[in-house]
Amino acid sequence: MLSQTAEYALRAVLYLAEHQGENPIPVDAIAEDLSIPRNYLSKILHTLAKRDLLSSSRGRGGGFELTVRASGLPLLAVVEPFDEFEGDQQCLLGRTRCSDTSPCAAHGRWKEMMDRVTTFFRETTVEDLIQDPGSGGLAARRADPATTSS
Amino acid sequence: MLSQTAEYALRAVLYLAEHQGENPIPVDAIAEDLSIPRNYLSKILHTLAKRDLLSSSRGRGGGFELTVRASGLPLLAVVEPFDEFEGDQQCLLGRTRCSDTSPCAAHGRWKEMMDRVTTFFRETTVEDLIQDPGSGGLAARRADPATTSS
DNA sequence: CGTATTTATCATATTCGCATGAGAAAATCC
């Protein structure tokens, strides 16, 4: 579903989010902890830095940091620089020209599916994943701060 | 979403379903009509034939035919020989070991999405696509033979 | 200023999906 590159990006950002507030974290540390090729990851993080999701600093004490709160960071923003989501890639049967007005045989049914997937990436934030490892969403709502803090 | 190979397979099977009942159709015809590389398609159809979705016959008058009714042929069966669906590839974060009992940070939320996609491929049949080009499912039911033929 | 640390960048290798081309094997037709 995701390219290897986008998957690395997502895992690294999750890692950074878990360490947010600490000092910048060097690529070496991330690469080692997550078993991602070092230089390859470096390039990926650089790309995210250009998009201002991360800040990078060189020299001793340098590394990468999230520039935004995890709660304000949708997965889509992390993944989009690497994998195309909205746009061309919509047609199941690979038609270059396939739209609502000129649909291929699978258009309507498939569009509905893809919309769900895109919505997932747009509405799920990095924070959602790090506070709530793994659960399906039901338990998540029960453990929601608004409920829990009362 | 689908590999090029799986997409070719699906388009070719749709084509064969539309011509079901006629004589076997040679690869050349399909390849030309659908603009798919001839030898590449040949290999794909051979794979489907090994799975008994198609029958192949050589020599004059030969070609490929569906062996099952389109209504009994889920998209999953067509696509599965080429793209992995169920099984490994489930984890958003690419964990090789990621299950309900040992979930990664995205497991629950993502599993729900992927289940929907898999269900789509398992429950949508080839017939669904050829009788009902493009519509979203609502208009489809209105145009259903059972209703229309009365 | 010199050294260590760390990102940025470039050149190159590896792997894999996709595609092409040339024939071999089987079936049909005369």
Added chain:
DNA sequence: GGATTTTCTCATGCGAATATGATAAATACG
């Protein structure tokens, strides 16, 4: 049996995603 049609199979090519290695540029520390 020979010619034609068609699938089957193998060898090879190509390009993009993935990965590696080496080096340059920036920053910090003494």
